[in-house]
Amino acid sequence: MDMKPYIERFRRRLAELETALADPVVATQPARLQELAREYARLKELVTTGDQYLRVEEELQRNRDLLEAEPPQSELAPLIREEIARCESDLARLTRELQRGLLPPDPADHRNIVMEIRAGAGGQEAALFAADLYRMYTRYAEARGWKVEPIDASPSDLGGFKEVIFLVSGSDVYQRLKYESGVHRVQRVPVTEAQGRIHTSTCTVAVLPEAEEVDVEIKPEELEITVSRASGPGGQGVNTTDSAVQILHKPTGLIVRCADERSQQKNKAKALRVLRARLLEAKRAEEAARYAAQRRAQVGTGERNERIRTYNFPQNRVTDHRIDLTLYNLGAILDGDLDPVIEPLMAHDLTRRLEEWTRNQPA
Structure with a gap:
């Protein structure tokens, strides 16, 4: 061209x-x-x-x-x-x-994101893998000079996460991380496995562009806000005051909780950011479903056969199933070296969109 x-x-x-x-x-x-x-x-x-x-x-x-x-x-x-x-x-x-x-830019590409990682199939091993993914994204963000702010987490007994939610802010965060939405599958011998057998577990990852106030109107009367004492580690202040905030959005039934900060006001502000992001994503999904029936849902049920990517420890292999990409540098990727995965996904998406753009150009 x-x-x-x-x-x-x-x-x-x-x-x-x-x-x-x-x-x-x-x-x-x-x-x-x-x-x-x-x-x-x-x-x-x-x-x-x-x-x-x-x-x-x-x-x-x-x-x-x-x-x-x-x-x-x-x-x-x-x-x-x-x-x-x-x-x-x-x-x-x-x-x-x-x-x-x-190509017309995605208006959300420049935005910060809310990322949600949840353990799927696999019990404790899935929760440990959720912690691995959280560490991977945190390290990738640090390498790119982005800021990571924890929102809420549900730790598991062995040091993993049943769920972890956090904000990532910086330059073009959504543009690069939007391809991470979906089911991530891990194949390895769990620490709880005495016989050395390989298990398959999953986590779901959701990447939501952060909404601006003009995108989503939230009326005060639509919110039910409750406060409670934060639980878990945190030291003086966090566990001794009613700083944790839970917000219920009555029209949709969405519930957001934030207990990371010592300040009730800061937790409320963070929770509202997450709520706006979820409402914006629901709005985007509704519009996309109306105009593009082929759009896939961000995350599935977390079952093992629903996956965008597999992390295979015995073979030191990472496979992205959407573009048939296989790399043999699992350790580096889990340490935050995600560009070898993200760049091909961006290139594939660009090729697809260019083909569509070319077809729609006047003869």
Whole structure:
């Protein structure tokens, strides 16, 4: 695909946005200003990528011309071939980035997320695996400079989690982690297994884009808020005051609990963030079901045969079943090196969306 016409289109749109952002009327419309500023930042990045694309394309052509002019046995020929390979790799990467810019962005991609991990089939072993997943996502977030804030957790007897809920905030969090929603399956010998047999257990992961107040209107009369004493470890203050907050959303029956902070007000604010995210996701799912019947539900029942990914310890293998991706670096992935899994998922999603976009273009 020749990207030059699209790079010029990005430039024209960027100039239009610069004019719009300088309009005094727009400055008096905060929502419109934020929307334009977000698009401007995206287009500016695409134009920068476009400039890089054009430079690399010229460099590639120069090297190809040099190679053609060199004698086959020239000492320079291998070096030129290395440069050609590097340019081709860079050009492919830049092309993908520009192609992504052709597609309408998911408005939720820039948002923070609420992540919920729940033990599924497998009892104590599933709860231990939930703790492994929580650690994996926490380490990945730390490596990317994101912030993780615990919301609520239900520990199991052996140090795992029956359920753990937390916020992740930073740059483009949902864009990268939205592919983690679904059933994660683990195959290993549990610590509770005396005979050395391999067991299969599951956890469900839900990734919810955090809602903004304008997305979901929550009326005070729709909420039933109760407070209680926090339980579990936490030291002085957490277990001696009524700081835990539980919110019931009466119209939907959704219940959210937060007991992580010592302050009742902070727990209430966090719980409301989770509630908004769940209500937004329900709204998004309802709209998606109306217009796209093929959309899959985020998580299933947690049964072993419903899985997006398998973590096989005996073979040091991680398999993502959606794109038939198999990697033999289980330890690194569980330590938070998730990009080798996430990047192919993003590329696969981009290819699918580009094909759909191309089909819908006028002939």
